[in-house]
Amino acid sequence: MVSDIPRRSSARTAKLASIPIGIAGRAAVGFGRKLAGGDRGEIDAKLASQAAEQLFTVLGELKGGAMKLGQALSVMEAAVPEEFAEPYRDALTKLQAEAPPLPARKVHKVLDSQLGTKWRERFSSFDDVPTASASIGQVHRAVWSDGRDVAVKVQYPGADEALRADLKTLSRLAGMFNSVMPGADVKPVLDELSARTEDELDYRIEADNQRAFAAEFDGDPKFAIPKIVASAPKVVVSEWMSATPLSTIITTGTVLQRNSAGALLAEFHFASPARVGLLHCDPHPGNFMMLPDGRLGVLDFGACAPMPGGLPPVLGRMVRLALDQRFKELTELLRDNGFVLPGKTVTHQEISDYLRPFTDPIHTESFHFTRTWLQRAAGTATDFSSQHFRTARALNMPAEYVMIFRVLLGSVGICAQLDAEAPYMGILTQWLPGFTDEVQRAE
Numbered sequence: 001m002v003s004d005i006p007r008r009s010s011a012r013t014a015k016l017a018s019i020p021i022g023i024a025g026r027a028a029v030g031f032g033r034k035l036a037g038g039d040r041g042e043i044d045a046k047l048a049s050q051a052a053e054q055l056f057t058v059l060g061e062l063k064g065g066a067m068k069l070g071q072a073l074s075v076m077e078a079a080v081p082e083e084f085a086e087p088y089r090d091a092l093t094k095l096q097a098e099a100p101p102l103p104a105r106k107v108h109k110v111l112d113s114q115l116g117t118k119w120r121e122r123f124s125s126f127d128d129v130p131t132a133s134a135s136i137g138q139v140h141r142a143v144w145s146d147g148r149d150v151a152v153k154v155q156y157p158g159a160d161e162a163l164r165a166d167l168k169t170l171s172r173l174a175g176m177f178n179s180v181m182p183g184a185d186v187k188p189v190l191d192e193l194s195a196r197t198e199d200e201l202d203y204r205i206e207a208d209n210q211r212a213f214a215a216e217f218d219g220d221p222k223f224a225i226p227k228i229v230a231s232a233p234k235v236v237v238s239e240w241m242s243a244t245p246l247s248t249i250i251t252t253g254t255v256l257q258r259n260s261a262g263a264l265l266a267e268f269h270f271a272s273p274a275r276v277g278l279l280h281c282d283p284h285p286g287n288f289m290m291l292p293d294g295r296l297g298v299l300d301f302g303a304c305a306p307m308p309g310g311l312p313p314v315l316g317r318m319v320r321l322a323l324d325q326r327f328k329e330l331t332e333l334l335r336d337n338g339f340v341l342p343g344k345t346v347t348h349q350e351i352s353d354y355l356r357p358f359t360d361p362i363h364t365e366s367f368h369f370t371r372t373w374l375q376r377a378a379g380t381a382t383d384f385s386s387q388h389f390r391t392a393r394a395l396n397m398p399a400e401y402v403m404i405f406r407v408l409l410g411s412v413g414i415c416a417q418l419d420a421e422a423p424y425m426g427i428l429t430q431w432l433p434g435f436t437d438e439v440q441r442a443e
Helices: 009-035 040-062 064-075 082-094 104-115 159-177 186-195 197-201 203-216 246-252 255-276 313-323 327-336 348-358 371-381 387-392 399-418 424-431 435-442
Strands: 123-126 137-144 149-155 228-232 235-239 278-280 288-290 296-298 304-306
Touching: 104 149, 104 228, 104 235, 159 197, 197 203, 203 228, 203 235, 203 255, 203 278, 246 255, 246 288, 246 399, 255 278, 255 288, 255 296, 255 399, 255 424, 278 399, 313 327, 313 435, 327 348, 348 371, 348 387, 371 399, 424 435
Parallel strands: none
Antiparallel strands: 123 137, 137 149, 149 235, 228 235, 278 304, 288 296
């Protein structure tokens, strides 16, 4: 139990810095034990376990941007080499829905300020014990005055100050955090989190986003979005959803459940920009559930990007050219749209070699997403000595595409965690603008 979200910048910075410092210190001790004849495998396993525990403890206690980074990293843990991944898997998965809760008196104070001092009259009942605690708020179950079961999300006092301060500190420490999760590129994630900070802090924006999704998917046979009941800057009330968390499907789901979840998740991220004009930008398992009737339930709409008209058509043209192995045209398209750094030279053969590990899902009608496949693809891209890495240094991610690629890669990461087989190419063909345009040009 914590009394409040820690606010002082100096205290939060010291906490965050303790993660890489602590890991380095334990590594030095471990090295000494190895020299003294200790069992290498046992020592390495213990060090990794201790590092994972510290990661969860510090990021969970601080909440704010610290915890948001942990949640973002948790999506891509399937891409981390197996010898590093196991200890972090459990610790990072906890960050998807768990954090030390805010005491009831603090919750009541927020509700007083946001819903009025007579807020209790708007509820038939209110459970002071939260059902979930996340990065900048926690969720309580309640019954609205009309008898509806509702979820009440309450923002932590001081979350705004903490989130802004954390993202600045984490950006300075980005290089050191690579030692916590080898192969994870933290800096772009932090840049994108910083860009959408203010929107996430105003729950009225989240409520408007959720209303748009709920209206579009109302009665949909594949997706379920809880309707908004009430909203304020620091509190949002929505209908309660009873379903199986995606994290449970990942660990104990049947093959059928995991395949269905993977296909629905992929379709949601490709279809919603076209149908709603918004991209849901927080792809981690804590935001998705499987309902008994087979629909995918979606939560947390604080991070959404406007996508009027759907995803950019240039993405569809890229996929089509890669599918047809027209890499000379693809290289020109990448250069024309800012994906190649000015002054850098990259050949179509280098682009072909670089993309090959990532394009497996588009070369088959149904693709089996596995940790092994994702680890192999990610490992190729992060091998400093490889030609792939040298090619990557000539490439650029235009700002308008950073969030899109993070979401789509995050969705793939979850599919790998699910060990799901999904008709990925059929989903792309139906929902990705520009893909069928390329077909017409090719004929």
